[in-house]
Amino acid sequence: MGLREDAARLRQDIEDEQNAKLRIALFGQPGSGKSSLINQIVGQPVARTGVTTDTTVEAQIIAHEELLLVDLPGYGTSRFPPNAWMDRFRPEELDLFLCVFAGKFHEADTAFFKELREKGRICLFVRNKLDDLWEDGRTTDELKAEIAADVARQVGAPEQVYFVSCRTREGLSELVDGIKAALEPALQEKYARSAKAFSLAHLEAKKDACEKSVYKYAGLAAANGLNPVPGVNVGVDMSIMYKMFAEIRASYGLTDEKVNKLIPSLLPLGKRVLDYGTKEGIMLLLKKFAGKSASTAVGRFVPIVGQAIAAAAGFGMTVAAGKSYLNDCHELAERILERELGIERQP
Ligand SMILES: Nc1nc2c(ncn2[C@@H]2O[C@H](COP(=O)(O)OP(=O)(O)OP(=O)(O)O)[C@@H](O)[C@H]2O)c(=O)[nH]1
Ligand SMILES: [Mg+2]
Structure with a gap:
C-alpha cells in the first residue's frame, strides 16, 4: 500500500478510536457518592456533588477524554419501575457498571445487579464512604467482611466488594485496577489513558x-x-x-x-x-x-x-x-x- 492509502486508513483508525468511547455507568442510592466517585475516577471536579439530593430523573452523561460516565437515576423507585427503567437505559450499550452504595445495602440495587449479570454485563460493587465505616467494639475488617457477606447473600454468590473513600482516597487505586482488569484489552487502553x-x-x-x-x-x-x-x-x-x-x-x-x-x-x-x-x-x-x-x-x-x-x-x-x-x-x-x-x- 502507498502513503496515501496508509494515511487514509490511519485517519479512519484514529477517528474510529475517538468515537468508540468507553461507557461506564454508576447506579445506587441517592447520596451514596456516585458523583463524587466520577470526580475521583476522572481526577477533576466534573460532576456536581452535594449533601442535598436533587433526585436525578435523567441519566447524566459526563464526557471526559475517551470516557463517558453515565450517572443513572434510581432504579426501582416509583418514578422508574424496573421494566420502564431497563427499556429506557439499554444496558447493553454500556461497557461496565458500578453499583455504588454507602450505609445499608439496598435490595433494589441487587435486583438491578442480577438483571445486568443476566444480560452478560460487567458490574462491580463499590462500598463508598469507607471513612465512615465504624461501629463500637468492632474492627474495620470485621465490618467489611459483614458487608461482603451481606452482598453475597443478596446476590446469591460471593462477590468482590471494593471498599473506597472518596474523602481519604483509600481503596481508589484497587478500584481503578479492578475496573481496568474487568475490561477487554482495547478498552483497557482507553481506560488507562483517560482515568486518573x-x-x-x-x-x-x-x-x-x-x-x-x-x-x-x-x-x-x-x-x-x-x-x-x-x-x-x-x-x-x-x-x-x-x-x-x-x-x-x-x-x-x-x-x-x-x-x-x-x-x-x-x-x-x-x-x-x-x-x-x-x-x-x-x-x-x-x-x-x-x-x-x-x-x-x-x-x-x-x-x-x-x-x-x-x-x-x-x-x-x-x-x-x-x-x-x-x-x-x-x-x-x-x-x-x-x-x-x-x-x-x-x-
Ligand atoms: N465521608 C464521606 N463523604 C462522602 C464520600 N463520598 C461522597 N461523600 C459525600 O456524600 C454526599 C453525597 O455525595 P454525591 O457524590 O453527591 O452522591 P450521589 O450518589 O451522586 O448523590 P445523588 O446525585 O444525590 O444521588 C456529599 O456530601 C459528598 O461530599 C466519602 O467517601 N466519605
Ligand atoms: Mg449525583
Missing part, C-alpha cells in the same frame, strides 16, 4: 497506551505533511501534532491550572510541558529531531501505521517529538503522584 492514575503502575500503563497513540498521530502528521517545518526540508501536519500533544497532556491530567499551582521545584518541568504544548514549542521540538530516522523501536508499530508511513521522511522526527513530549508529561505526572503517595525521591 492512583498508582505508579497505572501511570506506566498510561504511558504505554499513549505511546501507541503517538505512533498513530506521528504517522498521520508525517503522511499529511504539507507545511514544511522552517529550516527543515520536510513537511508535517501541525494541527495533528497539536492535537497529539494536547491529548497526551490531558491524559496525564496536566491542565494549565494544575501546572500553575505546582510547588516551586516542579515548576520548571511544568512550564516546559506548557511551553512545548504550543505551536511554537512543537515546531522547536520538530527542528530538534529533524533528520532523525525512525528507530528500531518502530518495529512493533509498523503493522499499525503501515510500511509506507514508517518509511516516510518526517516519521522519525514526528515520533521523536511526540515521545519527547510524552516523556516530559510522564515525568511530571510521576513526580506529582509520588508526592501524593508520600514517596521520597532521591535527589
Whole structure:
C-alpha cells in the first residue's frame, strides 16, 4: 500500500478510536457518592456533588477524554419501575457498571445487579464512604467482611466488594485496577489513558497506551505533511501534532491550572510541558529531531501505521517529538503522584 492509502486508513483508525468511547455507568442510592466517585475516577471536579439530593430523573452523561460516565437515576423507585427503567437505559450499550452504595445495602440495587449479570454485563460493587465505616467494639475488617457477606447473600454468590473513600482516597487505586482488569484489552487502553492514575503502575500503563497513540498521530502528521517545518526540508501536519500533544497532556491530567499551582521545584518541568504544548514549542521540538530516522523501536508499530508511513521522511522526527513530549508529561505526572503517595525521591 502507498502513503496515501496508509494515511487514509490511519485517519479512519484514529477517528474510529475517538468515537468508540468507553461507557461506564454508576447506579445506587441517592447520596451514596456516585458523583463524587466520577470526580475521583476522572481526577477533576466534573460532576456536581452535594449533601442535598436533587433526585436525578435523567441519566447524566459526563464526557471526559475517551470516557463517558453515565450517572443513572434510581432504579426501582416509583418514578422508574424496573421494566420502564431497563427499556429506557439499554444496558447493553454500556461497557461496565458500578453499583455504588454507602450505609445499608439496598435490595433494589441487587435486583438491578442480577438483571445486568443476566444480560452478560460487567458490574462491580463499590462500598463508598469507607471513612465512615465504624461501629463500637468492632474492627474495620470485621465490618467489611459483614458487608461482603451481606452482598453475597443478596446476590446469591460471593462477590468482590471494593471498599473506597472518596474523602481519604483509600481503596481508589484497587478500584481503578479492578475496573481496568474487568475490561477487554482495547478498552483497557482507553481506560488507562483517560482515568486518573492512583498508582505508579497505572501511570506506566498510561504511558504505554499513549505511546501507541503517538505512533498513530506521528504517522498521520508525517503522511499529511504539507507545511514544511522552517529550516527543515520536510513537511508535517501541525494541527495533528497539536492535537497529539494536547491529548497526551490531558491524559496525564496536566491542565494549565494544575501546572500553575505546582510547588516551586516542579515548576520548571511544568512550564516546559506548557511551553512545548504550543505551536511554537512543537515546531522547536520538530527542528530538534529533524533528520532523525525512525528507530528500531518502530518495529512493533509498523503493522499499525503501515510500511509506507514508517518509511516516510518526517516519521522519525514526528515520533521523536511526540515521545519527547510524552516523556516530559510522564515525568511530571510521576513526580506529582509520588508526592501524593508520600514517596521520597532521591535527589
Ligand atoms: N465521608 C464521606 N463523604 C462522602 C464520600 N463520598 C461522597 N461523600 C459525600 O456524600 C454526599 C453525597 O455525595 P454525591 O457524590 O453527591 O452522591 P450521589 O450518589 O451522586 O448523590 P445523588 O446525585 O444525590 O444521588 C456529599 O456530601 C459528598 O461530599 C466519602 O467517601 N466519605
Ligand atoms: Mg449525583
